[in-house]
Amino acid sequence: MNAKGFAAHSATDPLQQFAFERRAPRSNDVVIDILYCGVCHTDLHLARNHGGFTLYPIVPGHEIVGRVRAVGENVTRFKVGDMVGVGCMVDSCQHCQPCLKGWEQDCVEGSTFSYNSVDRQDGTITYGGYSDAIVVRDKFVLSLPDGLDPAAAAPLLCAGITTWSPLVHWNVGAGSKVAVIGLGGLGHMALKLAKALGADVTLFTRSTGKEDDAVRLGADHVVLSNDPEQMKAVAGRFDVIIDTVPYDHDVNGYMPTLAVEGVLVLVGYMGPLSTPVNAGSVVRGRRAISGSFIGGLRETQQMLDFCGEHGIVSDVEIIPIQKINEAYERMLKSDVKYRFVIDMASLKA
Ligand code: NAP
Numbered sequence: 001m002n003a004k005g006f007a008a009h010s011a012t013d014p015l016q017q018f019a020f021e022r023r024a025p026r027s028n029d030v031v032i033d034i035l036y037c038g039v040c041h042t043d044l045h046l047a048r049n050h051g052g053f054t055l056y057p058i059v060p061g062h063e064i065v066g067r068v069r070a071v072g073e074n075v076t077r078f079k080v081g082d083m084v085g086v087g088c089m090v091d092s093c094q095h096c097q098p099c100l101k102g103w104e105q106d107c108v109e110g111s112t113f114s115y116n117s118v119d120r121q122d123g124t125i126t127y128g129g130y131s132d133a134i135v136v137r138d139k140f141v142l143s144l145p146d147g148l149d150p151a152a153a154a155p156l157l158c159a160g161i162t163t164w165s166p167l168v169h170w171n172v173g174a175g176s177k178v179a180v181i182g183l184g185g186l187g188h189m190a191l192k193l194a195k196a197l198g199a200d201v202t203l204f205t206r207s208t209g210k211e212d213d214a215v216r217l218g219a220d221h222v223v224l225s226n227d228p229e230q231m232k233a234v235a236g237r238f239d240v241i242i243d244t245v246p247y248d249h250d251v252n253g254y255m256p257t258l259a260v261e262g263v264l265v266l267v268g269y270m271g272p273l274s275t276p277v278n279a280g281s282v283v284r285g286r287r288a289i290s291g292s293f294i295g296g297l298r299e300t301q302q303m304l305d306f307c308g309e310h311g312i313v314s315d316v317e318i319i320p321i322q323k324i325n326e327a328y329e330r331m332l333k334s335d336v337k338y339r340f341v342i343d344m345a346s347l348k349a
């Protein structure tokens, strides 16, 4: 079927209009008319080939909310007209140990991602949510709970699950002390979710002027990470730190703020850390550095249902798709409160 969207054709080209083909739906596929798509920092990393593995042209976008246009004959969970979501993955092998455990994001054979991935059935390159419609295997489609604003719910599909999964994995609940590094798309969802789970929540930020927002979003405390006095004041405090910083940075400054048996979970940056981690900071107090990659389908649905019950959505700035390149520049300057979401109706303009 004919589709249109916005694509980058090289690491230095701006995104621009792009017409392409989507596959005809298979028997277990759902065809979704995309209403909104969030703008994740990963979209920018991939559009600009920060990881060195981008396949051009690339149509980014993996925080997708839309309405079901059609379903294949074997689809039973969805019907035409349902409001649904699609996140970072559209397929996986379904038989490896991680897949059987519901951790499709860590599929041993490699998950098929919503964009910049090779479709495991037909070998084509996947194109993401900066487009008018998408065709997705039913198992990888999520139900959007009633009552959530669809535009503001879109970022739950990546920013939400990426912060939810480590919070739940590390048993965050009432009495937990959680810190979040970086107040951007992931960071603001981490504040909201940790607060709703009952934790005492702290934001680490390099930016002055985010204090009021942080408190409104769920932070009980705000610490300027470049102020040594403020850092010293929270020594030994946190059970879990969620680190959303998107670029190489020094984690050593945060390690002394972990409680005994505390864990710092990297979810932002995925490359080599240029400042070596002081081994003493993990040996003493059995502290740990861990990581976490999005989340599986089952826990994504659990997160969406939790957000439905608690009325949790993202704080969004809705943009027409024609503003996507400007949005990327603003994201690089931390000038977004706190997630851009593309209104896909603008594609028709
Ligand atoms: P974002 O909206 O741009 O937010 C990142 C925040 O980090 C900024 O608002 C800023 O907060 C802080 N920051 C930015 N640059 C920094 C630097 N050089 N040093 C220290 N702090 C810095 O980005 P996002 O969409 O939340 O994504 C964050 C990262 O997570 C990206 O690298 C993205 O690729 C990655 N990601 C990973 C997964 C996963 O599965 N693990 C999923 C989605 C995204 P302050 O101004 O408050 O300091």
Ligand code: ZN
Pocket: 040, 041, 042, 043, 062, 088, 158, 159
């Ligand atoms: Zn993302």
Ligand code: ZN
Pocket: 092, 093, 094, 095, 096, 097, 098, 099, 104, 106, 107, 108, 109, 110
């Ligand atoms: Zn698998």
